[in-house]
Amino acid sequence: xxxxxxxxxxxxxxxxxxxxxxxxxxxxxxxxxxxxxxxxxxxxxxxxxxxxxxxxxxxxxxxxxxxxxxxxxxxxxxxxxxxxxxxxxxxxxxxxxxxxxxxxxxxxxxxxxxxxxxxxxxxxxxxxxxxxxxxxxxxxxxxxxxxxxxxxxxxxxxxxxxxxxxxxxxxxxxxxxxxxxxxxxxxxxxxxxxxxxxxxxxxxxxxxxxxxxxxxxxxxxxxxxxxxxxxxxxxxxxx
Amino acid sequence: xxxxxxxxxxxxxxxxxxxxxxxxxxxxxxxxxxxxxxxxxxxxxxxxxxxxxxxxxxxxxxxxxxxxxxxxxxxxxxxxxxxxxxxxxxxxxxxxxxxxxxxxxxxxxxxxxxxxxxxxxxxxxxxxxxxxxxxxxxxxxxxxxxxxxxxxxxxxxxxxxxxxxxxxxxxxxxxxxxxxxxxxxxxxxxxxxxxxxxxxxxxxxxxxxxxxxxxxxxxxx
Numbered sequence: 426x427x428x429x430x431x432x433x434x435x436x437x438x439x440x441x442x443x444x445x446x447x448x449x450x451x452x453x454x455x456x457x458x459x460x461x462x463x464x465x466x467x468x469x470x471x472x473x474x475x476x477x478x479x480x481x482x483x484x485x486x487x488x489x490x491x492x493x494x495x496x497x498x499x500x501x502x503x504x505x506x507x508x509x510x511x512x513x514x515x516x517x518x519x520x521x522x523x524x525x526x527x528x529x530x531x532x533x534x535x536x537x538x539x540x541x542x543x544x545x546x547x548x549x550x551x552x553x554x555x556x557x558x559x560x561x562x563x564x565x566x567x568x569x570x571x572x573x574x575x576x577x578x579x580x581x582x583x584x585x586x587x588x589x590x591x592x593x594x595x596x597x598x599x600x601x602x603x604x605x606x607x608x609x610x611x612x613x614x615x616x617x618x619x620x621x622x623x624x625x626x627x628x629x630x631x632x633x634x635x636x637x638x639x640x641x642x643x644x645x646x647x648x649x650x651x652x653x654x655x656x657x658x659x660x661x662x663x664x
Numbered sequence: 665x666x667x668x669x670x671x672x673x674x675x676x677x678x679x680x681x682x683x684x685x686x687x688x689x690x691x692x693x694x695x696x697x698x699x700x701x702x703x704x705x706x707x708x709x710x711x712x713x714x715x716x717x718x719x720x721x722x723x724x725x726x727x728x729x730x731x732x733x734x735x736x737x738x739x740x741x742x743x744x745x746x747x748x749x750x751x752x753x754x755x756x757x758x759x760x761x762x763x764x765x766x767x768x769x770x771x772x773x774x775x776x777x778x779x780x781x782x783x784x785x786x787x788x789x790x791x792x793x794x795x796x797x798x799x800x801x802x803x804x805x806x807x808x809x810x811x812x813x814x815x816x817x818x819x820x821x822x823x824x825x826x827x828x829x830x831x832x833x834x835x836x837x838x839x840x841x842x843x844x845x846x847x848x849x850x851x852x853x854x855x856x857x858x859x860x861x862x863x864x865x866x867x868x869x870x871x872x873x874x875x876x877x878x879x880x881x882x883x884x885x
Contacts, residue, residue: 503878551835555832555835558828558831558832559832561828562825562828562829562832565825565828566815566816566819566825566829569816569819569820569821569825570818570819570820571820575818575882575885576819578882579815579816579819579879579882582811582815582875582878582879582882583811583812583815583829585875586811586833586872586875587832587833589833590832593836
């Protein structure tokens with residue numbers, strides 16, 4: 426694993442992967458949107474308004490996936506002192522926070538026509554809101570120290586502590602009977618969604634994932650460059 | 665064992681001699697609670713309905729307010745480094761520090777809570793449930809808070825950040841703490857949420873000392 430800790434090697438791999446994911450994101454996004462907004466049939470009950478799931482559900486999946494990504498990166502960084510793992514975790518956190526915010530906002534927009542209210546304090550909504558706060562805490566703790574390495578390690582510990590929230594979010598709709606509907610994709614007995622609606626959803630999820638990889642590579646590169654500039658400045662000041 | 669006892673005795677006598685500081689959490693608890701009748705109106709049935717939740721929220725904030733006492737002073741005067749040098753395992757020392765902190769913060773809230781239940785016009789059936797729920801819940805608050813307080817040692821804006829780090833993690837305790845009291849008020853036994861509170865406390869007792877110890881080692885690296 427430490428073979429990939431070398432930033433130069435990472436740069437080479439990232440440079441090779443980046444154009445593929447970036448172009449795939451740019452090209453697939455309109456296709457996925459076309460399928461989601463035009464080709465997929467309207468819902469017999471909710472009409473056209475249900476189409477917001479094509480943004481809401483992938484964003485919600487990504488909000489949890491990003492947190493797990495941050496947590497795994499933090500764990501690897503803490504246990505093996507892997508330098509790139511911390512960089513990756515740091516790069517993914519704001520992306521995850523924005524996905525969480527998108528999930529909350531689209532859910533709220535959807536809730537108004539369906540439930541008749543912008544916001545309810547049910548278990549799913551509340552635990553996702555807490556996830557959003559955990560992201561904010563992670564980012565803020567990262568920047569709270571003079572020494573960036575110290576901030577990175579402190580934030581890593583916090584990320585690991587916050588993992589307890591992930592199963593709570595996932596199972597909140599099964600444990601509590603609340604307004605938010607239970608899971609309809611990953612469930613016993615196969616997806617409850619018709620294939621004509623399911624495929625555009627999975628395509629959107631793929632686009633979100635590609636976007637995530639693209640942006641994380643960009644942000645990791647930026648951080649590595651930033652670190653190099655700081656080191657150069659420090660050695661210039663010392664000389 | 666002797667080291668743990670000595671640490672407990674030291675922390676308790678320090679807290680006892682700085683009586684005014686120690687009482688601050690309790691004073692905050694009472695003062696903040698007394699604002700609610702002004703805010704929502706003094707009608708007894710409104711107060712009775714929101715009482716359990718309000719008392720719990722204010723208790724959460726009162727514990728939050730006392731958290732910087734846990735490590736900050738020891739960090740500043742260097743005694744934290746001596747504690748880390750002790751041959752006793754740091755995780756156990758963390759538990760002892762948290763115990764001393766809880767005895768001088770959470771326990772005071774537990775003792776004062778029947779009085780506050782009276783002020784909030786809580787029906788008498790809830791009077792035993794509220795202290796019991798706080799008794800099971802407040803140690804968890806100290807344990808979880810000890811992670812946040814230890815992570816922020818030496819940071820630039822610790823006192824503001826601690827609320828952001830710690831309060832989201834307090835939510836489960838709040839949910840089940842209020843559920844226990846309200847369940848009893850509605851005529852249920854309240855046993856299930858109390859058992860869950862106990863389970864959360866045991867899990868926190870088993871897991872949080874490791875996170876706190878890791879954060880302390882990081883702070884003194």
